[in-house]
Amino acid sequence: MRRAAVCGALEVNELQSLEAMVRRARLAAGQVLFEEGGPADEVFTLTEGVLRLYKLLRDGRRQITGFLIPGDYLGLAFAGTYAYGAEAVTDVALCRFPRRAFLRLLDEVPALERELLSRAGNELALAQEQMLLLGRKTARERLASFLVGFAERRGVEAGRPVALPMSRADLGDYLGLTMETVSRAFTNLCDAGLIALPDKRHYVVRHHERLLEAAGA
Amino acid sequence: MRRAAVCGALEVNELQSLEAMVRRARLAAGQVLFEEGGPADEVFTLTEGVLRLYKLLRDGRRQITGFLIPGDYLGLAFAGTYAYGAEAVTDVALCRFPRRAFLRLLDEVPALERELLSRAGNELALAQEQMLLLGRKTARERLASFLVGFAERRGVEAGRPVALPMSRADLGDYLGLTMETVSRAFTNLCDAGLIALPDKRHYVVRHHERLLEAAGA
């Protein structure tokens, strides 16, 4: 895992300049960090909680493009405005960096740039996986894919309950479905014995193999 | 437009090492450049023609994640294998770089790294736009979005015919639809007067405003 590498690089090489420019912030669940199209003058690192990134259509339809967990960074837009909005799913804590200072740091620390490039590559691969999901998978496959991937990303070991911080509606907007269809897919996977639902905000992977198979790839 | 910047950087700063490592290649329409999961030991720049990048499910369902046009690069996987397959849509010409030499060059030319990071950011923004399309737009909106964006990307001025090198099936796999639905959406937009279809492989944007509106955002 390379999740800590940015912070690592900062702390080792540039502690003094980091100290000068880092600020910490907290947001309550549901609050907006920034909006799509807003001026992109800060870069963030998430340290606690979960964020959702999303894009909107004029009539209100929403696509969540990703959920961020501690260790993820966001906001590095090379255009002057954010390409997406960001909101707190749970209470969150994060580090904020002024964008200009961050770019200056980028000039001074080549390793940081390489790290960001590597991360961007990972994100791109994830985005392509998500396109496959949205364009070609069934509701059941979409949910199964998400549940497998999320458990893994959270580092939850097999058989352990995984916390689901987001609502069914959020999940729907992430998977390109409605809340109701997500709910039915949960029921379906549960009835099939692939997962268990101790309560509405937790799930357990009961058959990793079969769930992976239900995910379609 | 920064499309030429990589080549620019190479030619100005590293001409001799470039000469040593660049190789040119051609592929006929339909041929495979590399397959998903194959060893990622080369990086490419497309100089002529159009490529499609895609991911597959086991049962053959395909999602095209992007069409590449001259000036685009591909293949910079930080993992050891390609995350997607690449095939020629038309006859293509490209430059190939051995991956290791390319990474060495990356160490020597900091500007190149910044350029790649900037491009990765653009690609990520495009990918998120595509997620919105796949997850939340109707068939008509998807096609309208594509037609507007493709004309722009090709730099075709308003009212001029745009060449469509890919088949309806390719378009379907890109937009998360079937060939038939794509065809119906074409007919629909044509009947509505938003576009014209001089022949099956060209279209004309007749009302940029209204087409943009039909694209949903």
Added chain:
DNA sequence: CGTGGCGTTGAGGTCTTTCAACGAGAGTGG
């Protein structure tokens, strides 16, 4: 104990897919 948000379930509707037929055009071979 009411109220409101969230999730589940059912019934009916809709958009897209599936299946099928048909037409146009390119390339092939008689």
Added chain:
DNA sequence: CCACTCTCGTTGAAAGACCTCAACGCCACG
């Protein structure tokens, strides 16, 4: 030069997956 064939695209009819609308239960909160 003219069938012949194959691919690609279009169109229609029927089927299906998901959506919409609605009712209901649960739980936290005031």
